[in-house]
Amino acid sequence: MSPLKRDRYLHLVLKFFACISIVSLFFVIFFLVTESWRIIESTPASKYILDDAWHPTEGEFFLLPMIIGSLLVMIGAMLLSIPVGIFTAILWQFYAPSWFSSILERIVEVLSGIPSVVYGFWGIMIIVPLLGKFQAPGTSLLAGIIVLTLIVLPTITLVANSIFQQVNKLHIQNAIALGLSRFTIICHIIFPQAKRGLLTGVILQAGRAIGETLAVLMVCGNVVQIPGSVFEPVRTLTSNIALEMAYAMDIHRSALFLSGLVLMIVVFMLILMTERMKNRENAL
Amino acid sequence: MSANTTHSHLKAVPENYKAPPGIDKLPAYINIEKLSLSYDTQTIFEPLSLPIYQNHINALIGPSGCGKSSLLNTIVRLTDYQNNAKIKGQIHVNNKNVLDDSTDLISLRQNIGMIFQKPMPFPMSIRKNFELPLKEHGVKNKDELEYKIETALKDVGLWDEVSTRLHQSATQLSGGQQQRLCIARILALEPKALLMDEPCSALDPIATKVIEELILNLKGKYTILIVTHNLSQAKRVADYVAFMWYHQGHGKLIEHNYADVIFNSPSNPITTAYVQGLTE
Numbered sequence: 001m002s003p004l005k006r007d008r009y010l011h012l013v014l015k016f017f018a019c020i021s022i023v024s025l026f027f028v029i030f031f032l033v034t035e036s037w038r039i040i041e042s043t044p045a046s047k048y049i050l051d052d053a054w055h056p057t058e059g060e061f062f063l064l065p066m067i068i069g070s071l072l073v074m075i076g077a078m079l080l081s082i083p084v085g086i087f088t089a090i091l092w093q094f095y096a097p098s099w100f101s102s103i104l105e106r107i108v109e110v111l112s113g114i115p116s117v118v119y120g121f122w123g124i125m126i127i128v129p130l131l132g133k134f135q136a137p138g139t140s141l142l143a144g145i146i147v148l149t150l151i152v153l154p155t156i157t158l159v160a161n162s163i164f165q166q167v168n169k170l171h172i173q174n175a176i177a178l179g180l181s182r183f184t185i186i187c188h189i190i191f192p193q194a195k196r197g198l199l200t201g202v203i204l205q206a207g208r209a210i211g212e213t214l215a216v217l218m219v220c221g222n223v224v225q226i227p228g229s230v231f232e233p234v235r236t237l238t239s240n241i242a243l244e245m246a247y248a249m250d251i252h253r254s255a256l257f258l259s260g261l262v263l264m265i266v267v268f269m270l271i272l273m274t275e276r277m278k279n280r281e282n283a284l
Numbered sequence: 285m286s287a288n289t290t291h292s293h294l295k296a297v298p299e300n301y302k303a304p305p306g307i308d309k310l311p312a313y314i315n316i317e318k319l320s321l322s323y324d325t326q327t328i329f330e331p332l333s334l335p336i337y338q339n340h341i342n343a344l345i346g347p348s349g350c351g352k353s354s355l356l357n358t359i360v361r362l363t364d365y366q367n368n369a370k371i372k373g374q375i376h377v378n379n380k381n382v383l384d385d386s387t388d389l390i391s392l393r394q395n396i397g398m399i400f401q402k403p404m405p406f407p408m409s410i411r412k413n414f415e416l417p418l419k420e421h422g423v424k425n426k427d428e429l430e431y432k433i434e435t436a437l438k439d440v441g442l443w444d445e446v447s448t449r450l451h452q453s454a455t456q457l458s459g460g461q462q463q464r465l466c467i468a469r470i471l472a473l474e475p476k477a478l479l480m481d482e483p484c485s486a487l488d489p490i491a492t493k494v495i496e497e498l499i500l501n502l503k504g505k506y507t508i509l510i511v512t513h514n515l516s517q518a519k520r521v522a523d524y525v526a527f528m529w530y531h532q533g534h535g536k537l538i539e540h541n542y543a544d545v546i547f548n549s550p551s552n553p554i555t556t557a558y559v560q561g562l563t564e
Binding site: 098168170171173174175176177178179180181184188189192193 | 360362365367389390391392393394397398400402404406407408416417420421466469470473
């Protein structure tokens with residue numbers, strides 16, 4: 001085969017594989033919309049936020065608590081894991097002696113490989129009873145936030161570390177030779193260069209956090225309510241689907257697909273937000 | 285060159301090389317004494333003693349890999365950031381050994397500026413490139429900052445070229461301008477000595493000429509130690525030349541003398557061969 005021909009075939013193969021991901025995305029969206037169409041056309045949108053309760057078999061579709069539940073668990077986990085992850089990566093990359101860094105690397109890699117159900121199980125056995133001692137019942141928004149933080153933290157640390165590694169070493173060398181302190185170097189040389197990559201990494205993890213189902217389901221208590229404090233139970237959109245899918249029928253089933261659609265819209269908005277932030281960075 | 289001939293050359297190297305009398309009486313700003321550097325088991329250069337004469341241009345020549353750049357890095361303790369760097373010996377600056385743990389690294393690096401092979405201004409405005417290090421070293425007053433930036437840029441002949449665009453990104457400048465900016469950035473900190481690691485090797489001949497003229501202009505005000513591969517450059521600018529060579533994978537100081545002596549009547553046959561372009 002001539003090199004030119006080979007190139008053309010490779011191009012076709014690549015196009016084919018790219019199409020698979022594009023088509024599957026549209027397929028999922030189409031499926032979600034058609035399946036939830038039944039409830040969308042029969043129920044006014046106001047009911048999702050104004051109803052009194054979630055009794056899908058009796059025509060009450062109060063989705064708002066679950067949207068809020070999902071967002072609170074995700075935001076709480078991100079607020080805890082972003083600073084911890086980034087500071088750990090800074091220590092790892094710029095302060096720790098090499099023996100410490102290599103131990104840290106192994107630990108973080110192992111942690112990121114543990115399945116989330118194991119974290120959930122640990123949450124039920126350790127975190128929930130512990131929280132229960134302060135305030136019953138223990139299964140709560142806070143338990144969900146703690147478990148989810150532990151799930152996303154290793155990956156955020158790994159991502160932040162690999163982004164710090166990509167910062168131009170010559171800039172750092174110049175900065176050191178100019179007598180800049182490590183603190184100044186981190187704030188003024190490393191962070192401005194790492195900002196964009198960190199933002200992308202964090203948003204990807206936020207998407208993963210809001211999609212996490214089992215571990216959250218195990219520790220959050222799953223009561224459909226807007227929580228008054230972090231010690232109260234919540235139900236997330238993902239838990240809602242997982243809990244009820246086994247017996248949901250007709251419009252109930254459709255309501256669960258709507259939960260999925262809403263989840264997807266939230267993730268899509270997160271991605272849109274990153275793009276806008278990146279573009280604003282570029283404009284500066 | 286075969287291993288055999290290398291060996292016969294090395295036999296001719298005096299074991300404990302000492303600079304000829306006369307040279308020693310000049311004041312040295314940096315005094316390197318029996319300094320050696322190794323990583324793990326690999327020796328970078330063998331113990332060497334070398335005075336860097338105050339307010340003169342000292343050149344360090346030799347083939348690549350003989351430890352010239354590493355020697356520069358050791359003086360400003362950039363080796364601290366390389367794992368497993370083992371340093372023996374002493375480097376005296378102002379009667380203090382910079383290799384002591386108690387050394388104030390920030391003021392050491394303010395006193396001895398380093399210019400690298402590849403000019404590397406920070407990806408920010410020209411003004412911020414100066415403000416960041418100046419503020420770090422305690423200059424907060426706005427007028428003082430302005431004055432220092434202008435003076436430093438005038439010292440390197442860059443003021444007329446950039447005075448109207450200090451707010452623009454420094455990375456938009458040409459290679460030669462960037463290197464002058466890096467030198468100005470160091471000069472703004474009012475150092476006593478400049479270490480230059482092949483400052484012209486990434487530049488075109490015209491930019492090289494500008495930098496060389498600048499180096500000659502700085503002579504008398506600053507102690508300069510310049511590493512160069514370019515022998516004619518060393519000939520053009522240096523007052524004193526130290527020649528390093530390597531054998532068995534590590535560097536060694538062979539000869540140190542007035543530039544004239546090194547280039548016209550060196551005492552070591554390896555030096556003779558190197559400066560005549562007969563080796564490497």
